Amino acid sequence: MKILIIGSKGFIGQHAFDHFKSLHFEVLGCDVVTDYVSEDYIQIDATNSDYHAIFEQHKIDVCLNCSGAASVPLSLQNPFKDFSLNTLNVFKILEAIRSYQPSCKFINLSSAAVYGNPETLPIKENATLHPLSPYGIHKMQAEQILKEFHEYYNIATCSLRIFSAYGEGLKKQLFWDLYQKFLNNDQIELFGTGNESRDFIHVDDIVQAIHLVIQNAKFRGEEINIANGEEFTIQYVAELFHTNFHNSKTIAFNNQVKQGDPLNWRADISILKALGYQQNISIEKGIQRYIDWINAL
Template sequence: MKILIIGSKGFIGRHAYKYFHEKYSETYAADVATDYVDKKYFLLDSTNSDFNEIFEAVKFDICINCSGAASVPDSLHNTLRDFNLNAHNVLKIADSIKKHNPDCKLINLSSAAVYGNPKFLPICETDAISPVSPYGYHKKFAEEILEEYYQLFRIQSCSLRIFSAYGEGLQKQLLWDVFSKSQTHENITLFGTGRETRDFIHVQDIIQCIDLIIDKGSFKADVYNIANGEQISIKSIAESLLKNLRFIGKLSFSGEEREGDPLYWVADIMKIKNLGYQQQVSISDGIKNYVKWAEDLK
C-alpha cells in the first residue's frame, strides 16, 4: 500500500502521517514547509501548488488530502485564499490523479460546515446542504468537483464531513481559545449564549475513520459524516476544560453570534458505524489529554 498525505504538517495531517507511516512503510508526505529529514517528502509551493510531479513520481494507492484552510472567520476576510486552498487545490489534485495516477483513490477532508444551520437533527449525509460561510461553500465546491471527476472520468474519491475536530496539537478554535484566555484573563467571555451545540470528535478517532474507509468504504464520490453522534453545548465543554485547568475565574457569554457560525450540530453517524467505527477517545479523556498537552507547552 502506497499512501500520500497532503498537508502532513497540519493538525490532522500530522496525526494521519504518524499513524499510516507506522502501519505502511510506503507512506509519503507533502506540504509547504521544508523538511530536510524525510526522504519521502514532497515540498509544495505555497503560492501555486503543483501536484503533477508528485503523481508522476510515485503511483499511489491512496491520497489523503488534509491540506486547506480551516477557519470560518478567516474565510470571511480572505475569501479568495480560502477558495484556492479548499476548492481550487482539490481540483488540481483530482486533475493530477486523472492525468498520472488514475487508479489512486482520493480521500478529501470536507467539513460539516457544508450543512450550515440544519432544519433537522441529527444531520444525515443525504440531508440538504446550505452553507452559511465562504468556508462552507468552498468545501461544498470541493465535494462537487469530486463528484464531477467520478461521474466523467471515474476518479475514485470520497469526502469526509468532519464535525468539531479537537485534540493535541490544535492551536486554534474553541478549546485553544479558552485555554489561551485562561492563561491571561481572570474572567473569560465567549461569543454566543453557550447553548450552541457541536459534535466533537478526537483526532485519533478521525484517523480511525479514515483507516476504516480505506479498508471498507465506497469511493464513488461518497460522503461520510465524521463525528460521534453526541450533541454537546459550547458552555459544557468550555466548563469541562476550565475545570481541568483548575481555573477559578468566571465564564460568561456575550450573547453575540459570530458571523458564519451555525447554532446546533449533531451528526447521524450510522454510515461510518456500519464500517465498524467505535469511539475510542471519550470527551472527558480527550479534554484531559488536551489540557496536559497545552500545559506542557508553557
C-alpha cells in the first residue's frame, strides 16, 4: 500500500509519516517546506498548489491530507488565507484524484470546531453544526466537498473531526502556552474561567485512529470523531502542569472568552471504537511526556 501524506512536515503529518514508515508502508511525503535530503518527498508551491502531477506520476492507494491552517485567531484576521488552505486546497486535491486516480481513498483532517458550542454532550457526529469562526466554517465546507466527490464521482472519502490534539512537536496552542508561562511568569494568567473543557487526544492516539480508519472505515463521505470521549477542564490541565513543575506559582483566569472559542467539548466516540480504537496515552501521561520533550529541546 502506498500512502501520500500531504502536510507531512506538520505536527500530525510528521507523526503519521513516521508511524507508517516504521511499519514498512510505502510512504510519500508532500509539503511546502524545502527538503534536500529525503527521496520520498515532493515539495509543492505554497502560493499556487497543484496536485495533478503527483497523481499523474505516482500510484497512490491512500491520500491523507494533514495540511492546512489550524488557528482560529488567524482565520478571523485573514479569512481568505484560511479558506484557501482549509477548503479550496481540499477541492484541488480531490479534483486531481478524480482526474487521475479515482480509486484512491482520501482522508481529510477536519476539526471539532465545526460543532461550535454543542447543544448536548457527548457530541455525536450527527449533531447540528454551529461553527464559531471562519476556521470552523471552512472545515465544515471541506466536509461538504468530500461528500460531493463521493456522491457525484464515487471517490472514497472520509472526514476526521480531530478534537484537542497535543503531543511532542507541537509548539503552539494551550500546552505550549502553559509551559512558557510556567517557565517565565510568577503568576500564570489564562483566558476564561477555568471551567471550559476539552476532549484531549495525544498525537500518537490520533495516528493510531488514522490507521484504523484506513483499515476499517466505510469511506462513504462520512465524518468520524477523533477523541477519547473524556472531558477535562482547563483548570485541571493547568494544575497538571503545575504538578510537573514543582513550584509555588499561582494560576489565575481572567474570565474573558476568546472569540471563536467553544465552552465545553466531549466527543461521542462510538464510531471510532467500533473501528477498534483504544486509548493508549492518558492526559496525565501525555502532559508529562510533553513537558519532558520540551525540556530536552
